[in-house]
Amino acid sequence: MQRLDNTFTALSDATRRAIVARLADGEQPLSKLAEPFSMSQTAVTKHVRVLSDAGLVIVEKRGRTRHCKLDAAPMKEAMDWLKYYEAFWADKFASLAKHLEKKKKQ
Amino acid sequence: MQRLDNTFTALSDATRRAIVARLADGEQPLSKLAEPFSMSQTAVTKHVRVLSDAGLVIVEKRGRTRHCKLDAAPMKEAMDWLKYYEAFWADKFASLAKHLEKKKKQ
């Protein structure tokens, strides 16, 4: 529950989603990561903190730099949660019936 | 962008996810919807507001009651965003390589 909270919260901010996108291209030291954003490095550090609290980013101290890398694992849970509702957008009209039938089987 | 912000924000709260889950079983008037939660109806109304701002819930005035129903459509975008990173949790070791190859093709 708390885990999903943290994951969705982390992804609810465009800056943080941009950080995730950049880390998908490979790990980055904090300073490099902060460069393209028009905000202080401290602010970026805080965003990274939210991401690492959610387990989406792993920060590793290496000399004087902090290397950030993506760990997408928590996204799987978020996706599984969403997947549960897939029928509702896939076939809007039949969705409720499908859902109830599925529930009945459980 | 803003749309994704709203969707992820709406889903970042356990109470709101519970509301979504209940509405999956069928539409509900606000009062019924609020019953199981240990908070005021006003508080629930506010959560519903966040959900409807995100387009996840449609509120329809009918007499003195407000009927809430699920619209899962915005979840699709959220899921598509997550799907982009699927390779990263599906095969942790090959993930970066796969991603970069995919990017190269675009």
Add this chain to the structure above:
DNA sequence: ATAATAGTCAACCAAATAGTTGAGTAATTA
């Protein structure tokens, strides 16, 4: 007509978020 129900609205509060700045530390480079 009266009472009960369903909901809104405004005001308030505490805590969290998203940012800033300035000072300090630790590691690297010159």
Add this chain to the structure above:
DNA sequence: TAATTACTCAACTATTTGGTTGACTATTAT
């Protein structure tokens, strides 16, 4: 050794969030 780089930390600010209560409106039921 001195300067620069990478970053942390504390303090402050403004805004948002998640909740409360009390008073009000509108609809329905008796």
